[in-house]
Amino acid sequence: MNITKEQIDDLNAVVKVAITKDDYQEKVDTILKDYRKQANIPGFRKGQVPMGLIKKQYGKAVLVDEVNKLLQDNLNKYLTEEKLDVLGNPLPKQQDGFNWESEEFAFEFELGLAPSFDVQLKTKKATTQYKIVADKKMVDEQVERIQKQYGKIISKSEVAKGNEVNGTFTNEAEEIEHKTTVELDKIKNKKAIDSLLGKKAGDTISLKTKGLFKEDYLLSAALGIDREKAEKLNIEVDFIIEEINEREAALLNQELFDKLFGKDEVTSEKELKEKIKEDSEKQFEQQADQKLLNDVTEKLIADTKFDLPSEFLKKWIQVSGENPLSDDQAKEEYEKSEKGLRYQLIESKILNDNNLSVQFDELKEFAKGFIKSQMAQYGHLDPQEEELENIATRVMSNQDEVKRMSEQLMSQKLLTLFKEKANLKVKEISYENFVKEVYG
Known part of the structure; x- marks a missing residue:
């Protein structure tokens, strides 16, 4: 077998695969011999069917199947060994007059190649990093709500x-x-x-x-x-x-403080307000972080310029689904997915450049932290390590959960990286004004 690559341009290539009889014949013969042993054909005893009849009945199907397996295995191996970063999957080129009766076969596959580009995290224009504060008005309103709720x-x-x-x-x-x-x-x-x-x-x-x-x-x-x-x-x-x-309204006394936070955790109205402010701002931080992650992502997509093998990708979209698409449908699907594809490539580049990855042990610790916070919401504040370990092990056996948590952990790592390296300007703002500014 011989595999060669013809570079069309920076984003497109054609891989040519030449297969000779020596590549497949031994395997085909072995399979046909097994067929002969098992074949039940009227007029012949089991295992005594002439090989010519077996070849006539099954030969072409076995040949096609084995050649396709050879193609798949060796093409994937070639792409890996050559370190070709392809988008989508190789597309077989249509060959007029292809003859399965021949002993040698030649196949061609179109490749769409990932572009080469650099990602600059420190953009010229700064991205706003919101620091949401719980102002006096918000804290006082929360105190009033608590007094009403427990009143x-x-x-x-x-x-x-x-x-x-x-x-x-x-x-x-x-x-x-x-x-x-x-x-x-x-x-x-x-x-x-x-x-x-x-x-x-x-x-x-x-x-x-x-x-x-x-x-x-x-x-x-x-x-x-x-x-x-x-x-x-x-x-x-x-x-x-x-x-x-x-x-x-409930009185702001020690009985209420203990009911809210546990015995003697808060001992005065001043401490209550400080606790409300602290807890509120922790919750706001999650919203601000998500906003920052979204904004940096959008800016990277806008500022990181590179071309894609768009015509190849449209062809790939056209034939890769369950049902073939028309040219117009494929174009529409490509336009919908282009932005997401661009960010996938940008994110992959960032991960490689900064050696970011998710390891099993740290994912398990992340799962334990998530489980612990969930248990705390239901009043279980101090779970044993063995209990956390058992629950985490069960969670990690669910592939969907592992995928979800891996994405969350990677988002945290990207957020930390952006805070360290991106061009950010911190803006302190009340929650009320944050909502108005961000969500209109």
Whole structure:
């Protein structure tokens, strides 16, 4: 067997494979002999069928199968040995008049080659690294929520300011019927507040959905519909009042602090606020990190210029799926996937240049950390190492979980690298302003 490569340009090549009778005949003969031993053909005893008949009946199929196996194995071996970084898979070139009756065969395969390029992490224009802080307003609001949540519920006969009203929203046309609790402090529409004040259990009032709550997301929860529908909704709904309560705020005392954080972990209102600020900013850090990862990724895609073997990739997309695609369909699919492919190549280059990889032992430790944080959410704060080890071993036996965690761990490594080497400018911002700036 002889394999050669013809370089068309930097991104395209053709591999030619020449196969002679010596490459396949011994294997074909062995298989046909086995067929002869097992063949059941009327008129002949088992194992006594003439070899000529076996060859006539099975010879071509065995030949084709063995030649294809030879092609696959040796082509893959050649690509590995030659260190050819190919995109997609080799595409066999159409050969008119190909003759399987010949003793020697020649095959050609088109290759799409990965481009050569450099990645500059320190871009000219800096990327914003958000540092989200929990400001005084946010901390004070959280303290109020805690006091309400752990406060005493006092039943009321009629609605007054600051009350919580349990009831059911209904609208027959929109098929809305949803029990919920409405906090008057979260209602934005003054007319709606006025119409609720003084009402009693059993009363029904009509409310306009548009601009009803101070926060838009509250409407979807109140009506039991998805947010997309709630955003477009501008109707009147009936609200049937069922129960009226006032929450008497819990005292900020040691009993409450112990209930929230464990005995003597927090001993004063000042420490409570410091703890809320610390915990909130840890949660915000995850959002800020994800934003940074996304922004650096987008900038790398935009700034790292290289060509792709686009025509080859369109042809490959056209034939690689379950069903063949038309030229237009393949072009559309390529355009959808091009950005993702570019980042895959950029990420691979970054990983190679910086020797980043995920090892089994560190993945297992990562899994233990994740399991420990999950257990902490359910009050299991100090699990034994043996318990963590057993759970991690079970998790690591699931390939889907291993893949998911590997991606998460690699994202963490990339984030650490970006923080060390990318051109970043830190911007301190409140969570409220972060949401406005990032999400509009």
